[in-house]
Amino acid sequence: MKTPRERLSINAYLVFFLVHTVQIGLGIVGVQRVIFVEARQDAWIAVLLSGLWIHLVVFVICQTLKQTEHDNIFSLHTFVYGRVFGWMVNAAVVVYFLMAYTSILLGYVEMALTWMYPDFPLWGGALILVVLTVYALYGGGFRLVAGVSFITFFMAIWIVVVVFQPLKYAEWIHLLPIFEATPKQMANGVLKTAYTMLGFEVLYIIYPFVKEKERAHRYAQLGVLLTTFLVAVVTVIAIAFFSPKQLEVTIWASLSMFTIVKFPFIERFEYVVIPLWLLVILPNLLMFMWAMTRGGKALFHVKQKYLLFVFGPMSFFVAILFKRRATINEFIDQVGWYGFWLSFVYPFILYMLVKYKAWMREKKQ
């Protein structure tokens, strides 16, 4: 595959926004409970460990891609596994993106319905989001994704300031004693952060589009750093704010914390946050849909634009299969688990395979 044309490429600093905004999404709204169940009051340490791990993974991903500079994950797979087997692995990656996309779609719609519009149908919400993604990508393309993540980052980052308001009710004693979790609990905790931290694997696909490739790595690391920091902060605050058993039953801990926030001009801040959160998940939706069609292009050799009309309806129909909170939850867990192996573990294997293949080819010549 050739390096994309100049017209389509992006500046390296945009990688920071792309990686960060695709990581932050639905997970951060309710991640606290999920990790807390595993690692108890040391949940925030699990987040930091997971962050460290991701820094390493990002390094490995960039090392893998550096070898050829114009390859993405799909062409690498064909190179490593051969045509037939590579096609199947690529299909699996596309299915992963489809699942990730659908889980965000479902999660957000479900949240909006629970908090704001209980009598609005789920399919209606899902349809709006799918149409929005298809419309945006049909007219835009990759550069639009980069632009959207840049703008939405600044439109949403100010919410961080408000997160500190619940500290008025914080009981710091909940964080003690530190380091009580056993290694096994901690490992499970790290595993459970996966869904929230996922997204950095799109580096595999956006890397060829970056103009200054040598600087892409640095910006990707910075994006991951900010994500880890934010997730760790909301986790610490939630542990202090809720009592242990209360946190275990709170689905959207971050949102529930916002019910404390009160301004003289707006009494219920969560009603601002939920619509605003659409801006936070929009880069996720666009990025995953774009990655999906990019994979589809490698699979079927069809223009990306046309694939939008295949994958869009497909995720819509998958989404409307779900009705209950419990099944949606299970689905999101599944995506997290699948994503964990693909993004936290697989990059190391792929790196070694690519190295080995390249070495073999050299030897042959």
Add this chain to the structure above:
Amino acid sequence: MKWLLMFTLLLSGCVQPRVLERQGIITAAGFDKEGKQYKGASVMLSFQTTGSSMSEVIEATDVTSKGVRQDLEAQTSHDLGSGQIRVAVYGKELAEKEGIYPLTDTLQRDANIGSLVYLAVGDPSAVDIIKSKKTEDTPDIGTYLYRLIEKNAKTESVLAATLHEFIAHYYDVGKDPTLPCLTLRDGKPIIQHVALFKGDRYVGRASLDESFYIKLLASGRNVGIKDVPLLVDDISPLIVKKRGKKVNIVLNEIRTKRNITLVQQKPTPRFQASIEIESEILETSTKLKPITKDNVHILERAIEKQMKKEVERVLHKLKSYKTDPIGFGQIYDHSVRKLQLTPKQWDKLYQDTQIDVDVNVSILRTGTID
């Protein structure tokens, strides 16, 4: 593409509109149990097209608490909206016999309701308090109760009583919630006591005087004014003319620091609770000699002695009610490694817990006169 967009715009009309004049906004709700019947009342605020608002109390009785809600709905032409509920009052009998958690669960689950709703106990009945017409200058009883509790929780000795805190303490092992206890005086709701809970059950009440210490130890937050009766003998060098046995000093707390640590775990838990109060004198019941640098410590020591005595009495009372609003159990749980304290374990340990109290009072100011 244009058609799709149009369609999306049309879809937004699917959400049910809420017309302000058709809404009955609930600002306060009360629940009671009488025999086997649940009794509920809520204050409904409705807006008229003429511009003024009107508040009305609706009441219902049913055998289940959920049935009460349905009955309430059947009594009004307005759509009852719970998003503006400020205060939920629970009858003492209900809180004592059944516990109020199942009822607070409804508030918590409803995304329309914020976490800053105040909870309170109505003694003897919650419905009577909701039905009270005396609301000072506020338009309805809900707003009045809200402001009453808010003020007293912020600056006086009532412990904060928001839904969030009640639920958090209910779930916390080794910490029990407290709520303000509302009573009617001449038909006007006032806070006379603080209701002590064990889990979600009312077990007893503490006077506001006792509540001063509970709040002090539990949160270290603003506790307001405290009247300390001192023995004349303790401060004899300061007395001008001896009359009676006691002298009352009213202190206004300026800054408080409290620190509770677990000093010994086995065989029985032992805590060291130290309180440092910086205060000013507001009032003395008899005339004292001018308080100067040299004799202020006499007064301080006497106050410390008295406070220590009172704290120990309060702690003893709490133990006899088997309730732990200060959260010694919580401190125990979080100080000991590898321990998942269960409520049952703590119940047992709590009775044998020893608490050493150390009070340190400093008088910073004595008002405009010495």
